[in-house]
Amino acid sequence: MGLPTAKDLTRRSFLKGSAITAAAAAAMGTLGACSSGTQTASTGETSSDVSVAEDNISNQVSFLHAPARIPDDEIVDTVDADIVVVGAGIGGLYAALGGVEAGGKVIVLEKGTVSRTGGSDIAAFGSSVQKDLGIDLDIQEMLRRYYKHVDFNVNQELISRWAYGSGELIDKTLQILKPAGVGAEIRLWPYPEGWNPADELCEIWPVAHSFAPIGEFADNSKFIIEPMTEYLIDEGVEFRYSTPGVQLVQEADGNVTGVIAETSDGYVRFNASKGVLLATGDMGGNPEMMAYYYDEAMAGLCASNNAYTSYMEAENVPDFVLNSGDGHQMALWAGGVMQGQPFSSMAVATWNLCSPFMHVNANGDRFHNEDSQEGLWPRDILKQPGGVAWIIYDSKWADDVERVTEWGMWGANPDDGSNPDYSADTIEELATLIDVPAENLKRSVETRNQAASSGVDTRFAMKGEHITTIDAPPFCASKLGMYYSCATSGVRVSPDSEVLDAKSQPIVGLYAVGNVVGEKFGDAYYPFFSGMANGLAMTTGYFGAQHAMARK
Numbered sequence: 001m002g003l004p005t006a007k008d009l010t011r012r013s014f015l016k017g018s019a020i021t022a023a024a025a026a027a028m029g030t031l032g033a034c035s036s037g038t039q040t041a042s043t044g045e046t047s048s049d050v051s052v053a054e055d056n057i058s059n060q061v062s063f064l065h066a067p068a069r070i071p072d073d074e075i076v077d078t079v080d081a082d083i084v085v086v087g088a089g090i091g092g093l094y095a096a097l098g099g100v101e102a103g104g105k106v107i108v109l110e111k112g113t114v115s116r117t118g119g120s121d122i123a124a125f126g127s128s129v130q131k132d133l134g135i136d137l138d139i140q141e142m143l144r145r146y147y148k149h150v151d152f153n154v155n156q157e158l159i160s161r162w163a164y165g166s167g168e169l170i171d172k173t174l175q176i177l178k179p180a181g182v183g184a185e186i187r188l189w190p191y192p193e194g195w196n197p198a199d200e201l202c203e204i205w206p207v208a209h210s211f212a213p214i215g216e217f218a219d220n221s222k223f224i225i226e227p228m229t230e231y232l233i234d235e236g237v238e239f240r241y242s243t244p245g246v247q248l249v250q251e252a253d254g255n256v257t258g259v260i261a262e263t264s265d266g267y268v269r270f271n272a273s274k275g276v277l278l279a280t281g282d283m284g285g286n287p288e289m290m291a292y293y294y295d296e297a298m299a300g301l302c303a304s305n306n307a308y309t310s311y312m313e314a315e316n317v318p319d320f321v322l323n324s325g326d327g328h329q330m331a332l333w334a335g336g337v338m339q340g341q342p343f344s345s346m347a348v349a350t351w352n353l354c355s356p357f358m359h360v361n362a363n364g365d366r367f368h369n370e371d372s373q374e375g376l377w378p379r380d381i382l383k384q385p386g387g388v389a390w391i392i393y394d395s396k397w398a399d400d401v402e403r404v405t406e407w408g409m410w411g412a413n414p415d416d417g418s419n420p421d422y423s424a425d426t427i428e429e430l431a432t433l434i435d436v437p438a439e440n441l442k443r444s445v446e447t448r449n450q451a452a453s454s455g456v457d458t459r460f461a462m463k464g465e466h467i468t469t470i471d472a473p474p475f476c477a478s479k480l481g482m483y484y485s486c487a488t489s490g491v492r493v494s495p496d497s498e499v500l501d502a503k504s505q506p507i508v509g510l511y512a513v514g515n516v517v518g519e520k521f522g523d524a525y526y527p528f529f530s531g532m533a534n535g536l537a538m539t540t541g542y543f544g545a546q547h548a549m550a551r552k
Contacts, residue, residue: 063288063325066333070247076266081107081238083545084259084272086245086327087279088115090122090221091514091537093228094169095277096237098545106237106545107270109261111244111326114316115229116281117221118308118486121187121208121531122538126167128174129184135206139163142205146529149203150522153342157495158519162532162539169538170209173224177211180227184209187530201463202373208530221311221534243268244326248276248334248510254501256334256509272509275548277497279513279541282486283325284308284345293343293489297382301347302484310485323486327516331491334507336499339518343489346525346533349377350481351391353417356404356466358392358448359480361385364431364440366448369460376526378482389480390434392445393417394472404466420476430475445470488525488533490518497544509551511544513537 082104085095092108093115099106110116124130125139143163147156174184187208197203212220233239242264249258249269258271283289284306290299308323332338356370359377361384368380381389393400397417424430427445431438449471451457455464491499491512498506514537525533 061288061292063286063292063329064332067247070260070267074267075260075269076263077268078271079107079268080271080273081105082272082274083107083277083548084109084245084270084275085277085279085513085541085545086259086261086330087281087513088112088229088239088241089118089279089281089514089537090225090534091516091541092277092279093225093232093541094538095279095511095513095541095545096232097172097228098542099274099549100232100235100237102546102549104274104545104549106232108232108237108239109243109245109259109270110239110241111320112316112318112322113241114312115225115239116309116322117225117311117313117316118281119311119531119534119537120220121210121534122166122170122173122224123207123529123531123535124166124170124209125163125207127170127184127209128167129170129186129209130167130206133186133189135186135189137205137207142529145198145203149528153519153522155493155495155519158493158497158517158536158540161495161543162536165539165543166535169542173211173228176231177224177227182211182223182227184211186210201369201371202376202526202528204373204527205529207532207535208527222313245270245278245280245330246326248330250334254335254507256507259330274551275509275511275545277511277513277541277544277548278327278331278499278516279537280325280327280516281323282308282488282490282515283323283328284484284487285321285323286325289325289328290487293338294345294487297387298345298347298379298484301378301382301387301482302345302487305483307348307483307485327512328490331499331510331512331516334499334510335501336491336507336510336512337502339489339492342523343487344521344523344525345487345489346485347378348483348485349374349381350483352419352478353391353393353397354401356462357397357400357417357468358444358470360390360392360436360441360444362388362436364436364438364444366444366459369457369462371462371466373526376524377480379524381480381482390436390477391480392430392441392470393420393468393476394470395474395476396472397476400468404468417476417478421478423474423476425473425475427470427475430477434477434479486515486533488515488521490516492519493517493540496547497540498547509548511540511548513541513544 083099083106085092085108088108088110096106188206211223243261245259245261247260248256259276260269284302290302309317361367422433427442428438431441449469452467452469493512497511499510499512
């Protein structure tokens with residue numbers, strides 16, 4: 001069957017069609033989670049009804065069904081290794097590093113033609129770079145703050161492994177990259193005078209290590225990926241590009257002992273005596289998976305504006321989808337389970353001025369606290385009528401920027417309001433230009449100005465000193481754009497990155513890395529610890545491979 005659209009295939013619509021309430025759906029962490037014959041609390045339906053509905057859902061979703069086993073007579077070659085890594089992004093490279101440092105024979109399979117550059121900074125604690133700058137964050141305190149931030153809805157021990165092991169890996173990375181002339185800087189440092197993350201609506205802490213000069217954000221990851229790949233090759237790691245892993249080799253006892261990959265000559269079986277590490281990236285390029293696990297608005301944004309390959313050089317971007325959830329699917333077919341709700345994503349808003357300028361929706365109404373960070377805006381925007389929002393300001397924007405001293409993700413915000421999408425001499429004219437009700441926009445401006453005067457925002461509790469007025473024409477508006485970067489949810493794993501089955505037991509020989517791993521970020525990736533996605537890719541890969549190599 002063809003892939004359904006997000007509108008057609010949301011899990012919520014499946015459940016609604018099966019007469020199961022949203023409350024019952026939320027209770028299902030994995031397929032078949034309820035015991036047969038018990039009563040559901042919210043609807044009075046029996047769990048056998050739920051099971052039938054879930055079966056109906058799975059029958060309509062192709063990725064939940066493992067493909068037929070590739071027969072032996074279609075295998076054209078067999079290669080032996082200790083560690084086989086599927087995917088050559090940052091997580092895959094650090095998995096290879098962990099394996100080769102432990103003395104293993106390591107093979108990396110990648111369906112693209114190069115190691116993938118993606119993401120930007122790497123979050124870590126206690127690196128030599130931080131120590132040299134006098135940054136001394138208490139990891140215990142930081143972890144407690146983070147757990148509260150995500151409502152404790154993460155794999156806490158996995159996060160702890162990252163926090164305590166990340167600084168060591170940053171320093172190891174700096175030693176490896178030193179011959180290539182690559183160093184690191186810390187974002188968000190030094191703090192502006194009087195600024196403290198703990199006092200802000202959105203806490204952002206100085207843990208992001210940038211391996212590119214601060215002005216070269218878009219090219220950041222290539223400063224790591226390219227020289228790290230060369231280093232690993234020199235250390236004996238074998239890279240096989242244009243070689244996607246397609247099916248795990250699993251024994252009768254459930255242990256994973258290898259992976260079958262597709263090559264131009266046919267299927268090749270790669271035996272892995274110690275472990276297979278799935279480092280294939282996110283599932284954002286798979287419409288069926290996105291529609292199943294994410295709400296319709298987020299799945300739609302991903303389908304229309306997926307930026308997964310945006311950091312790659314144009315000549316290296318393939319004409320096929322890289323982030324198709326290959327690792328997630330192979331893990332599920334082997335008996336692994338996906339995390340429960342919420343499913344997190346990394347979606348980013350684009351704008352021409354920093355917060356805290358006023359935001360309004362298509363009705364001309366404010367809809368959130370504009371002190372919130374750009375990483376959270378898409379979630380709020382997508383809930384608005386038509387998924388549309390505007391940033392509204394006036395001619396004194398430059399003075400306002402100076403006054404509020406916005407401290408954005410990458411430092412004091414340099415954004416320029418001199419080129420708005422629309423400008424007008426009156427609020428009524430501006431409302432007509434952006435197609436919002438004039439009376440509503442006028443009311444939003446008036447109440448905003450009153451809040452600035454009183455220092456109290458009774459609607460959204462903005463800091464009084466951050467509330468900008470809108471009273472000096474011309475008045476300006478720019479549309480808040482959005483793009484989808486990646487899906488940051490995945491399968492459940494142990495603290496050592498082992499994929500867990502439905503009984504929370506490790507599947508021997510199978511590991512997940514980076515964005516194949518779930519339970520990391522709560523309901524949205526937001527820069528509480530900027531660069532944490534890459535940081536976790538680094539630690540889950542490296543420590544997962546080390547654990548695999550230590551297996552008896």
